[in-house]
Amino acid sequence: MENILIVDDDEGLVHFLDRFFAKQGYGVHVCNSGQAALEALANEQFDLILLDYKMPGLNGLDTLREVRRSQIKTPVIIMTAYGTTDTAIETMKLGAYDYLLKPFDREELQRIAADALEVNRLMKEVVSFPGHICRPSTPPKGIVKIVGNHRRMQEVYKLIGQVAGKNVTILIMGESGTGKELVARAIYHHSHRKDKPFLAINCAAIPETLLESELFGYERGAFTGAERTHIGKFERCQDGTMFFDEIGDMPLSTQAKVLRVLQYGEFERLGGKENIKVNVRTIAATNKNLEKEVEQGRFREDLYWRLKVISIQLPPLRERLEDIPPLVEYFVSRFSEEYQTPIRYVADAAMQKLKSHSWPGNVRELENCIRRAVLLSLGDVILEEYLKLESDQQDLPNGSQLMANIDRKLDELIPDILHLSGEKTHANVIDMVEKTLIAKVLKRCGYNQVKAARMLGISRNTLRHRIKKFQFNVPPDFPKNAKTPETE
Numbered sequence: 001m002e003n004i005l006i007v008d009d010d011e012g013l014v015h016f017l018d019r020f021f022a023k024q025g026y027g028v029h030v031c032n033s034g035q036a037a038l039e040a041l042a043n044e045q046f047d048l049i050l051l052d053y054k055m056p057g058l059n060g061l062d063t064l065r066e067v068r069r070s071q072i073k074t075p076v077i078i079m080t081a082y083g084t085t086d087t088a089i090e091t092m093k094l095g096a097y098d099y100l101l102k103p104f105d106r107e108e109l110q111r112i113a114a115d116a117l118e119v120n121r122l123m124k125e126v127v128s129f130p131g132h133i134c135r136p137s138t139p140p141k142g143i144v145k146i147v148g149n150h151r152r153m154q155e156v157y158k159l160i161g162q163v164a165g166k167n168v169t170i171l172i173m174g175e176s177g178t179g180k181e182l183v184a185r186a187i188y189h190h191s192h193r194k195d196k197p198f199l200a201i202n203c204a205a206i207p208e209t210l211l212e213s214e215l216f217g218y219e220r221g222a223f224t225g226a227e228r229t230h231i232g233k234f235e236r237c238q239d240g241t242m243f244f245d246e247i248g249d250m251p252l253s254t255q256a257k258v259l260r261v262l263q264y265g266e267f268e269r270l271g272g273k274e275n276i277k278v279n280v281r282t283i284a285a286t287n288k289n290l291e292k293e294v295e296q297g298r299f300r301e302d303l304y305w306r307l308k309v310i311s312i313q314l315p316p317l318r319e320r321l322e323d324i325p326p327l328v329e330y331f332v333s334r335f336s337e338e339y340q341t342p343i344r345y346v347a348d349a350a351m352q353k354l355k356s357h358s359w360p361g362n363v364r365e366l367e368n369c370i371r372r373a374v375l376l377s378l379g380d381v382i383l384e385e386y387l388k389l390e391s392d393q394q395d396l397p398n399g400s401q402l403m404a405n406i407d408r409k410l411d412e413l414i415p416d417i418l419h420l421s422g423e424k425t426h427a428n429v430i431d432m433v434e435k436t437l438i439a440k441v442l443k444r445c446g447y448n449q450v451k452a453a454r455m456l457g458i459s460r461n462t463l464r465h466r467i468k469k470f471q472f473n474v475p476p477d478f479p480k481n482a483k484t485p486e487t488e
């Protein structure tokens with residue numbers, strides 16, 4: 001269970017926040033003063049701290065300073081009254097993760113807290129690899145391992161060991177599911193920047209207009225809907241590590257700005273004039289062939305050379321089949337512990353089946369396959385019949401193949417769904433599916449709402465309601481300038 005520390009002298013607000021987070025299954029600890037918060041932090045580990053700015057005695061700023069001085073890297077969200085945006089931004093320079101202006105609405109609170117908790121997970125979960133012992137400054141919550149002894153993986157470990165502590169840019173390449181993100185996190189945990197932020201951005205998952213806001217931030221009033229100054233990831237990442245996932249999908253215009261940060265350590269917020277200096281280490285990953293992207297004019301050559309100084313190529317799983325048994329053993333023990341099942345072994349025939357599969361989805365596919373088998377198997381052994389591999393489904397007609405896929409995904413997700421959604425499982429699951437579906441269709445249609453509504457088979461009005469309900473950050477200038485797959 002993740003723990004949240006709430007620090008505010010306003011009892012009403014504390015009560016509201018306590019209930020808000022407790023209802024979602026978080027452990028909540030409340031304090032009415034900065035002093036009490038520091039005492040709580042000395043005795044307990046938290047995953048997120050919500051800190052009021054204005055409190056009698058030790059105020060939010062002083063408390064934050066103390067927290068950072070004691071090397072606690074838990075994300076801190078500063079809560080402050082509307083109209084004091086500047087002070088809130090000052091606190092971010094001192095290492096706060098973000099700020100909330102009071103009175104805040106639930107959606108904003110939810111979004112910012114979820115973001116911060118994700119960052120906390122990435123920063124605290126230590127990724128270890130063979131041959132290296134990691135000594136984190138705070139005891140790790142969980143250790144995630146990079147498993148595999150194949151010669152090519154040994155080379156990867158050697159390279160991580162050689163470059164992690166140097167301040168160089170690193171490009172990680174490999175097919176989907178080969179462990180690129182895992183390697184990026186291992187580099188971070190073994191670097192001198194391990195007590196500073198690790199922020200990830202997936203360049204393929206965010207529409208072009210939002211990507212720049214996310215990276216560089218914006219000034220209040222920079223565009224319609226920019227109601228408060230937003231601090232971007234670069235600024236939050238001062239002295240830390242930025243992970244650009246799927247960098248091959250970054251638009252050319254953004255590439256130019258990112259290159260400037262890499263070369264000169266400077267940028268401006270959108271709509272801003274101030275030249276902001278940052279010191280970040282960059283790790284990038286891609287499953288695309290960047291050289292080809294450069295040839296075809298989709299990726300800047302100068303950025304490519306800049307990133308490629310040190311590159312790590314991850315081998316696909318089918319080229320290191322001898323790593324399957326140790327990976328299987330690792331996942332079996334991890335998932336049987338997570339789901340409290342007695343599974344300990346994999347039957348010989350089942351292992352044979354795993355070894356002869358081609359693993360188009362690489363380690364992620366293997367991980368999901370074992371997760372499912374651990375959940376479904378009875379007794380203490382995994383039998384062949386519980387292993388569902390992609391090739392098993394190839395003969396099925398389209399509809400049934402889709403149902404089989406949904407079935408498999410649900411198997412993976414059911415424990416989390418039951419855990420998180422309390423009594424309203426049905427309504428919550430429908431909501432989650434609808435939200436994901438609409439987000440994906442919107443993205444596919446380049447945020448053109450008319451097209452998205454048509455693709456979804458719903459009215460424009462219904463779509464508008466859903467966008468509001470799910471608080472989608474739809475770019476304001478659409479559909480006017482929207483590029484869609486059909487018009488490109």
Ligand SMILES: Nc1ncnc2c1ncn2[C@@H]1O[C@H](COP(=O)(O)OP(=O)(O)OP(=O)(O)O)[C@@H](O)[C@H]1O
Pocket residue numbers: 145146147148174175176177178179180181182183287327363364367
């Ligand atoms: N060598 C490994 N040992 C243990 N787990 C691994 C290994 N490689 C990958 N995994 C696990 O497989 C899953 C996919 O890994 P990861 O997300 O790092 O892949 P990726 O290359 O970034 O994939 P994508 O391109 O799809 O984003 C993760 O859950 C990760 O923990």
Ligand SMILES: [Mg+2]
Pocket residue numbers: 180181245
């Ligand atoms: Mg990835």
